[in-house]
Amino acid sequence: MDNFVFYSPTFFAFGRETEREAGQLIKKFGGSKVLVHYGGGSVVRSGLLERVKTSLTEFGLAFVELGGVKPNPRSGLVYEGIALCKKEGVDFVLAVGGGSAIDSAKAIAAGAIYDGDFWDYYQGKRIEEALPVGTVLTIAAAGSEGSESSVITNEDGMYKRGAGGSAIRPKFSILNPELTQTLPAYQTACGITDIFAHLYERYMTNTKHVEVTDRLLEGLMQTLVQEAPKVIADPDNYEARANIMWAGMMAHNNSCGVGRSQDWASHDIEHELSATYDVAHGAGLAVTMPAVMTYNVDHNVMRFAQAAVRVWGCQMDFENPKNTALAGIQAFRNFLKLIGMPQNFAELGAKAEDIDQMAQTACYGDARKGSLGGFVSLNKEDVSNIYKLMLE
């Protein structure tokens, strides 16, 4: 196990009706003038936004609003939010929504007190200072409610990049599983796939002797395997929603990923798909992950076999462990199909002729240096080959 630091000072309020605590929590963490940042549509229609604003008013908090966040959140709205914060003297940013609203809120919070261009942070500069951020989460997926990272799509070229720093870790996050019950099955499944990716990206490690984090990651994966079909069959299943929601936070606050190298190749390879075709990140990951795993399987057959046995209940083939490793990848693919995720480029609406450009951007785009991946170092040719595996 490697040396590490772990620091997750987010206050989580979890359960029914907890969105009513938004005002109280902002007050507790020192806010007085709030930017309420959200997408639109369902947050407004469901009355959630109104309930949150009522809570803010109840605690004497002034606020301004900025809606319009889209999936794969864009740099343009971030600039708009930063300008609004500066103009209005905002001292707290509240995201109401999913990972997109939260990531956009984090970018605004960092940019609002930074003299330079906020995009500097998305080119590798650590975020050391930001306005405090709180969240009211509406989908179990990105884990941004408990993480110190943010991913934004730069509209000047349409590519996604991530930034990080403990300053943007939310001061509080409100997790009410009821709020996720209105999500369509497809979005729910995209979220579950994203959670799975956060687990597999950590699971694919070259660090030896990491039994404790392996077991925790496996436990979270098993939770998804068991609970996901329940919510797809019955969107109103509060209990299954609750289990998935806590799994989503635990998958990404890094308590289960400490002290080990991690991969993140699937995320980097997928980001070109969602940036190019504006598909849901989870849907892109559903196509990308099995391809990355298949491409990398020989790098450490026993690691894939371990997941196959412990997570997917495959029988160990002691004569030929690779059979087990491949059976585990196939079981994962079957699971993704079962919950309604796309399986290949065609179902995603992606095109073979874009592969070269995407591989080029993934490996050499903004601030990249020719390779990606912490488990296997993948160059442009590898990435192209992985995209090609997704054609079938």
Add this chain to the structure above:
Amino acid sequence: MDNFVFYSPTFFAFGRETEREAGQLIKKFGGSKVLVHYGGGSVVRSGLLERVKTSLTEFGLAFVELGGVKPNPRSGLVYEGIALCKKEGVDFVLAVGGGSAIDSAKAIAAGAIYDGDFWDYYQGKRIEEALPVGTVLTIAAAGSEGSESSVITNEDGMYKRGAGGSAIRPKFSILNPELTQTLPAYQTACGITDIFAHLYERYMTNTKHVEVTDRLLEGLMQTLVQEAPKVIADPDNYEARANIMWAGMMAHNNSCGVGRSQDWASHDIEHELSATYDVAHGAGLAVTMPAVMTYNVDHNVMRFAQAAVRVWGCQMDFENPKNTALAGIQAFRNFLKLIGMPQNFAELGAKAEDIDQMAQTACYGDARKGSLGGFVSLNKEDVSNIYKLMLE
């Protein structure tokens, strides 16, 4: 799943040589005049105390020392520490040691800025204010390095009681597995047993639909099952020590126990043993837990069967699940024996003639109301019967 809040703002520095960061971390969390609180013996002999003090000096921190903490830490030393803090104007308490040093430090930190008797907190008053606490951990066991609780033995009657409150959650904890390599096998095993207890106390729940926390608890138990024999066989196995150390923290910061009722009967029943005979808490738990489980098995056979199958690898007896449930308890008992823990009253040095008094104190002692346990409510007769199960 029940509604819950979760807040674990402790900064963890984990790995080799991290004790050298003590001074820097105290500074980061606002300390200037430090009480260094420890036991004695090994902390001094190993040079750890010197290294920590060097780090404090390096960062310009003034400090006073108070050693002498014993296992099952006593109220007398707490009063002494409180007086010392007041006299010297201490603004930060650093524990160097195991759960006893940390729990004693927490009590001192709370008492140092409280006008009343610190024991009020151990009779049920929540700790809302305390001096900041930091820890340098020397044994994987109590989980106090990441928890908001403290257990102290009142010398006026020799009984143990717990207190809690987020104010005593450590600001930082330094976890260097190397520091645990010098522990004798017996103490190591006591620590592992204590960690197991923190997992089983949470696992024994009456809350339905808690798959995510079940899986996390099971994952941590599986880690102990796999890693414990390695450190008993080879005390210098850094990697196994590291896995157990992180498991010990995760077992008790409650990230894996949220949203569910918990038991804690074994702890309450054991506390009378360690208070009466001054045995190690872990050794007492090794004798207590299987007895409590056996006594409670009919309350929820399937819960015990689940642990038997998932943690202990027992075959499920679908015709008679109780066989599986009991096989799991026996497997746990075998594990405890394997790592060198006592199995009954005789091996613990406890006496049958004290049972009535211990059951009386456990159920009716200071601030108790006649019963204990969150899984099955146990009255004095039940507790007596459980102690009697430990005779064999």
